[in-house]
Amino acid sequence: MDLTSLFKLSYGLYIVSSTDGEKHGGCIVNTVTQVTAEPVKLVVAVHKDNVTTSMIEKSGKFCVCVLNETAPMELIGRFGFKTSRDIDKFDGIEYKVDKNGLYYPAQEVAAVVSCNVLEKVDLGTHILFVAQACDAFTVNDQPVLTYAYYHSVKKGRTPPKASSYQKPQKKSGFKCTVCGYIYEGDTLPEDYVCPVCGVAANMFEKL
Structure with missing residues (x-):
């Protein structure tokens, strides 16, 4: 399906x-x-x-x-x-x-x-x-x-508890460990702040 x-x-x-x-x-x-x-x-x-x-x-x-x-x-x-x-x-x-x-x-x-x-x-x-x-x-x-x-304009992600949630496909970049937002790129700026949940760059993990 x-x-x-x-x-x-x-x-x-x-x-x-x-x-x-x-x-x-x-x-x-x-x-x-x-x-x-x-x-x-x-x-x-x-x-x-x-x-x-x-x-x-x-x-x-x-x-x-x-x-x-x-x-x-x-x-x-x-x-x-x-x-x-x-x-x-x-x-x-x-x-x-x-x-x-x-x-x-x-x-x-x-x-x-x-x-x-x-x-x-x-x-x-x-x-x-x-x-x-x-x-x-x-x-x-x-x-x-x-x-x-x-999704298309704001580039938002779907929370795991949402009715329409689907597991994300693998991408290169960094993933927020709090909300799942994915920053695409090889380097995450040290002063980067998650645009969805507001946590700092140290809360991201490399994909």
Whole structure:
């Protein structure tokens, strides 16, 4: 089976956030889909190991943020390659609160949808949440970030816990041991900083 054929499927890139009542968290996903119009229902798949998943299960609600094309890699790295077990992902950034009391980034967001979970389905590695929207609004009319744009223009990588993750092919260069970003070249500058997760050059390993 040619798994690269799945790259032809169209995806967006979103931040899904939730809470456990004591702290707020969120993660990057590319698996948000509207499935009905009346009432508005959505589905989202989140990896079982994500802290966000347990927050959604506990609270029964989540917030979906549609990202702009201009969303910086630092924001994607914060929510996509770091864990809420170790950091407060909303610390140090501007955020707002949705109808359900959930935090979401205030910058680089095109639209926000607040959801209440109706049911969940165990998919093995992921949990599929079926939810009904209780609020939705547009923030701006900028082009939204697609997964194709993220890979082709921003040169972003897919986190191992993502639904569409595939093991990378061997390349010459240096690989970030934190997020998997690959710097192509024979020499890695000493002052180089990972554009995705922000770690220094000493956290890279030669391929």
